[in-house]
Amino acid sequence: MTDITSRPPLLEVRDLAVEFADADSVVHAVNGVSYTLREGETLGIVGESGSGKSVHVLAMLRLIPMPPGRLAGGQVLFEGRDLLTLSDPELRKIRGGSIGFVFQDPMSSLNPSMTVGRQIMEPLMLHLGMGAEAARKRAIELMDMVRLPDAARRIDQYPHEFSGGQRQRIMIAIGLSCRPKLLIADEATTALDVTVQADVIELVKELKREIGMAVIWITHDLGVVAGIADTVQVMYAGRVMERGPVDDVFRDPRSAYTLGLLRSLPDLTAPAGQRRRLTQIDGAPPDMRFPPPGDPFAPRNRYATPRCLTERPPLEQAPGAAPGHLAAAWYDLPSVLAAEALS
Amino acid sequence: MSQIETGQTENSAEKKPYPLISVRNLSKHYALRSGWGFKPSVFKAVEDVSFEIMPNETLGLVGESGSGKSTIGRAVTMLNPPTSGVVAFEGTDLTQQSERQMRAMRKRMQMVFQDPYSALNPRMTVGDFVAEPLLIHDIAKTAAERKDIVAELFRKVGLEPRYMARFPHQFSGGQRQRICIARAIAVKPSFIVADEPIAALDVSIQAQVVNLLQDLQEELGLAYLFISHDLRMVRYLCHRVAVIWKGRIVEIAPSELLYGNPLHPYTRRLLSAVPVPDPAIERARTRLPQVSGLTEGPDCHALVEAEPGHYVAREALGGGA
Ligand SMILES: Nc1ncnc2c1ncn2[C@@H]1O[C@H](COP(=O)(O)OP(=O)(O)O)[C@@H](O)[C@H]1O
Ligand SMILES: Nc1ncnc2c1ncn2[C@@H]1O[C@H](COP(=O)(O)OP(=O)(O)O)[C@@H](O)[C@H]1O
Numbered sequence: 001m002t003d004i005t006s007r008p009p010l011l012e013v014r015d016l017a018v019e020f021a022d023a024d025s026v027v028h029a030v031n032g033v034s035y036t037l038r039e040g041e042t043l044g045i046v047g048e049s050g051s052g053k054s055v056h057v058l059a060m061l062r063l064i065p066m067p068p069g070r071l072a073g074g075q076v077l078f079e080g081r082d083l084l085t086l087s088d089p090e091l092r093k094i095r096g097g098s099i100g101f102v103f104q105d106p107m108s109s110l111n112p113s114m115t116v117g118r119q120i121m122e123p124l125m126l127h128l129g130m131g132a133e134a135a136r137k138r139a140i141e142l143m144d145m146v147r148l149p150d151a152a153r154r155i156d157q158y159p160h161e162f163s164g165g166q167r168q169r170i171m172i173a174i175g176l177s178c179r180p181k182l183l184i185a186d187e188a189t190t191a192l193d194v195t196v197q198a199d200v201i202e203l204v205k206e207l208k209r210e211i212g213m214a215v216i217w218i219t220h221d222l223g224v225v226a227g228i229a230d231t232v233q234v235m236y237a238g239r240v241m242e243r244g245p246v247d248d249v250f251r252d253p254r255s256a257y258t259l260g261l262l263r264s265l266p267d268l269t270a271p272a273g274q275r276r277r278l279t280q281i282d283g284a285p286p287d288m289r290f291p292p293p294g295d296p297f298a299p300r301n302r303y304a305t306p307r308c309l310t311e312r313p314p315l316e317q318a319p320g321a322a323p324g325h326l327a328a329a330w331y332d333l334p335s336v337l338a339a340e341a342l343s
Numbered sequence: 344m345s346q347i348e349t350g351q352t353e354n355s356a357e358k359k360p361y362p363l364i365s366v367r368n369l370s371k372h373y374a375l376r377s378g379w380g381f382k383p384s385v386f387k388a389v390e391d392v393s394f395e396i397m398p399n400e401t402l403g404l405v406g407e408s409g410s411g412k413s414t415i416g417r418a419v420t421m422l423n424p425p426t427s428g429v430v431a432f433e434g435t436d437l438t439q440q441s442e443r444q445m446r447a448m449r450k451r452m453q454m455v456f457q458d459p460y461s462a463l464n465p466r467m468t469v470g471d472f473v474a475e476p477l478l479i480h481d482i483a484k485t486a487a488e489r490k491d492i493v494a495e496l497f498r499k500v501g502l503e504p505r506y507m508a509r510f511p512h513q514f515s516g517g518q519r520q521r522i523c524i525a526r527a528i529a530v531k532p533s534f535i536v537a538d539e540p541i542a543a544l545d546v547s548i549q550a551q552v553v554n555l556l557q558d559l560q561e562e563l564g565l566a567y568l569f570i571s572h573d574l575r576m577v578r579y580l581c582h583r584v585a586v587i588w589k590g591r592i593v594e595i596a597p598s599e600l601l602y603g604n605p606l607h608p609y610t611r612r613l614l615s616a617v618p619v620p621d622p623a624i625e626r627a628r629t630r631l632p633q634v635s636g637l638t639e640g641p642d643c644h645a646l647v648e649a650e651p652g653h654y655v656a657r658e659a660l661g662g663g664a
């Protein structure tokens with residue numbers, strides 16, 4: 001593997017903050033998220049539901065309805081240009097062109113009154129300047145690629161004529177159609193069967209090899225992250241709790257929330273009958289109308305120190321961890337765990 | 344031969360405990376109206392499925408969406424009765440019961456679903472929701488008695504009894520699922536069908552529900568039919584696992600045999616696609632292609648015992664079968 005950190009940055013997110021306001025309260029959905037994604041890098045993002053994973057990528061693409069949403073600050077530099085301040089026409093050139101995206105709910109993303117073929121062809125004609133005939137041919141190839149059977153015939157059908165899994169694959173075909181430099185996928189395979197999910201992930205990996213595409217892959221499935229990501233980022237309460245090379249984060253987690261996620265999965269290495277009980281994380285995430293002053297995970301964290309409750313830890317290089325392995329924690333998880341093992 | 348012989352094979356004829364539920368040749372067909380409806384065709388959602396579940400046992404059902412898992416779950420609880428076949432529960436064939444007789448049986452078998460929110464009634468306090476089956480089945484005589492039972496049920500599923508007066512929207516997804524489980528165990532069933540009970544929950548919350556199901560099994564001697572697409576959780580939780588493919592069981596075995604030595608090409612393909620939360624394993628893995636090379640003939644769907652307790656459709660065994 002070539003060292004990712006030596007590649008040029010493609011996307012720089014700086015202190016992104018997003019809020020939702022209604023008459024009597026403000027939800028602090030994303031609270032100062034910063035990271036750099038390099039060319040060809042795959043970033044897997046995991047985290048509790050409601051932790052701001054979707055909102056932060058929607059905000060980057062300026063797809064948040066405003067109001068009730070509003071940008072509370074930040075920059076999103078894509079190839080050096082701030083997506084948050086680009087003119088609308090310039091943004092439209094990037095969105096769906098050099099940035100492809102696939103979101104969770106295909107029904108709300110597809111236009112019900114337009115054939116799927118037209119919807120796949122549209123970005124090809126708009127962004128790549130293809131003629132109708134070439135675009136149609138390419139659309140059929142794309143449908144084949146995402147394993148939609150009988151593409152040549154079904155290209156003229158409407159979204160409702162496809163199953164949920166098939167519609168999601170149509171969205172993936174659209175997301176990949178312009179050979180983007182960056183693909184953003186938000187729970188794109190969550191509703192698919194594992195076999196179809198595996199096919200889609202293979203396809204994404206192939207395209208990465210072929211065109212050097214970078215990927216932001218949001219999922220709740222740590223197995224999928226392990227299989228697809230170079231870098232993993234763990235989010236909680238609108239913040240990045242931990243981020244680093246995928247092997248290091250899985251082997252040597254430094255945030256108690258990451259550890260909790262990993263331990264809540266069944267460990268199947270021990271023989272049946274001798275497996276440890278699943279470790280549950282009790283409690284609930286904070287109400288983001290009233291973000292806590294300290295580490296947002298502290299109330300659920302048995303390793304929290306008094307400082308964790310009052311003062312917010314910065315996201316910093318974790319001591320003794322691999323370079324680029326960052327964590328936001330006042331406690332030092334390896335020493336806490338070592339002490340626990342001794343007692 | 345179209346019937347499987349689980350539990351009735353020679354070597355297990357010696358004092359095997361009696362199965363709690365025994366499903367024989369269960370089929371569920373749906374009429375499809377084609378064209379103008381003059382020529383009704385039939386869609387075979389589930390075809391000739393047989394299995395048993397022992398008291399205190401968890402049987403997992405896995406397979407891709409549309410393979411018939413939920414249909415099987417709803418057929419064995421008679422929520423959506425089968426087109427044909429036998430569902431013997433505690434020795435009684437449910438398919439032959441009158442509506443009245445069935446009401447009494449229903450108490451013994453409960454269901455828990457994927458979406459705890461839509462299962463709850465938004466205008467009913469969660470305490471009343473849990474108490475409802477006690478009323479329906481005339482279990483507690485007085486309101487005070489009911490309240491005591493519900494408080495105890497709340498404690499059992501790890502909820503504070505003082506939450507009884509609250510409404511569903513005041514609870515998180517994991518808490519709602521526990522409320523549904525409390526209601527399911529209120530009538531002291533011996534069998535619960537859990538259809539994707541953790542699919543809608545956060546990873547950190549799934550563990551709570553799985554631990555609860557295990558604790559309740561131990562405490563109350565429950566048997567489960569656990570339907571899930573999370574194949575790793577199924578391996579962890581289930582004693583035996585049945586793989587459903589196109590409405591049929593193609594393989595059924597104790598979990599460790601099924602996962603350790605999958606015999607049907609579909610099972611192998613399915614297992615090869617399961618993501619493993621370990622980057623080193625993920626890098627090294629190979630995924631298997633579409634299923635091919637199955638034999639075709641009148642007996643191909645019959646299950647044969649390939650090793651003790653491990654049954655696989657004959658089609659998987661190639662020409663020599
Ligand atoms: N349109 C909206 N109006 C108000 N609040 C919203 C809206 N969209 C998202 N939120 C809130 O923003 C927070 C982050 O949500 P989201 O990014 O969707 O979480 P996830 O990490 O599960 O993708 C949540 O508290 C959510 O309720
Ligand atoms: N009421 C119905 N009428 C017609 N077809 C149905 C009905 N219910 C389910 N089916 C079909 O039966 C098959 C099996 O469905 P289901 O048991 O829900 O699968 P699973 O739970 O494995 O996803 C699917 O193809 C589904 O479309």
Ligand code: SF4
Nearest residue numbers: 638640641642643657
């Ligand atoms: S192929 Fe083999 S198993 Fe299938 S029907 Fe013919 S003889 Fe029987």
Ligand SMILES: [Mg+2]
Nearest residue numbers: 053054055186
């Ligand atoms: Mg989301």
Ligand SMILES: [Mg+2]
Nearest residue numbers: 412413414538
């Ligand atoms: Mg189902």
